[in-house]
């Protein structure tokens with residue numbers, strides 16, 4: 486309420502009524518007057534206008550009061566002291582309670598705010614830390630105030646310069662503070678820039694030996710040392726030899742300790758060749774044979790079947806018809822295998838045929854049919870082969886067969902003897 490209006494109001498009140506009968510408060514009409522209390526029925530209206538503070542104590546509050554008698558005094562906050570002036574200056578931003586009291590001691594109050602006009606803002610740029618060295622930088626730019634100082638992170642110390650150097654890779658908070666103490670902050674990242682590049686070449690492992698190599702090449706920095714795999718030890722030479730086949734990680738580290746790595750594979754090259762010479766088994770005899778031929782390395786041993794045992798000889802004899810795998814292993818333990826099939830030779834040899842014909846003429850009257858003598862049936866090829874020694878024993882050496890005679894002639898005995906001496910096989 487303006488001072489003019491207030492005076493006009495008081496004049497009207499004085500003319501029409503007693504001074505305390507009515508209040509000019511805009512907030513509420515006056516209640517009935519009380520008997521002894523001069524403030525009974527009096528409403529003191531208080532309001533305040535403010536000017537904002539700029540992070541320092543340059544705010545103001547101007548209080549306006551009306552109601553009841555005139556002669557107002559003013560104070561700030563409950564604990565303040567009443568003064569004649571209605572203007573309060575040197576105020577920090579914040580919430581206040583303004584009080585006004587008239588000459589009769591009637592008080593009123595109102596809430597008042599001194600706002601902040603702080604418009605400080607800070608931005609920051611950074612340069613990355615190169616090759617693992619703490620050489621990153623941050624440059625801060627602040628606006629909205631004067632007399633700025635700057636610090637890095639909440640625990641830092643304010644400094645005049647807006648440039649921070651020697652920084653490690655990471656996240657930072659940059660603060661700017663103006664002369665009045667107003668702060669602003671922003672987050673900024675110092676990146677990493679590893680310019681070291683690593684490449685690696687390899688040579689293959691031959692025949693399961695440990696003769697692979699890896700050669701590492703690094704660039705983008707100086708003072709390199711090299712290692713193979715994370716658990717390795719850095720060395721001056723970029724060459725690693727005596728390697729087995731497999732996957733490796735090649736590392737290079739520069740003079741300042743900055744690393745980079747690349748994957749490299751040492752592949753295997755097995756030059757061992759294996760082939761088999763196979764001799765068929767003759768009918769009725771498990772006499773198949775495999776001769777293993779290995780090449781491409783040295784110091785070979787040989788085995789038959791994955792579950793076999795390596796031996797020095799490359800010959801496997803007395804084999805039945807069937808499918809086989811032969812293996813050759815060189816002195817370094819490098820294996821190679823080849824398949825072999827043993828077939829049966831079912832073509833009767835002439836010596837066997839002569840014996841069979843002789844037995845058919847002289848013996849099968851007793852040694853054939855459902856119940857052959859001694860259980861031996863000399864019409865069955867494999868019985869002749871299987872019992873060749875017995876036949877020779879009885880018909881040639883002892884001469885008691887055919888039973889009851891006549892004995893075989895020397896020429897007939899020679900037929901048996903010749904076949905037995907040749908090996909007594911179906912194919913002989």
Ligand code: HEC
Nearest residue numbers: 844847848850851858859861875876879880886887888889
């Ligand atoms: C007249 C019948 C008769 C004739 C022919 C005969 N055997 Fe025998 N053979 C027998 C009898 C019976 C036995 C069993 C008794 C014995 O071992 O002396 C036998 C046993 C054998 C045995 C022993 C078998 C064994 O498992 O011990 C042989 C080998 C044999 N004969 C070969 C011949 C030959 C070879 C001829 C022909 C050159 C022949 N036999 C002719 C009746 C005969």
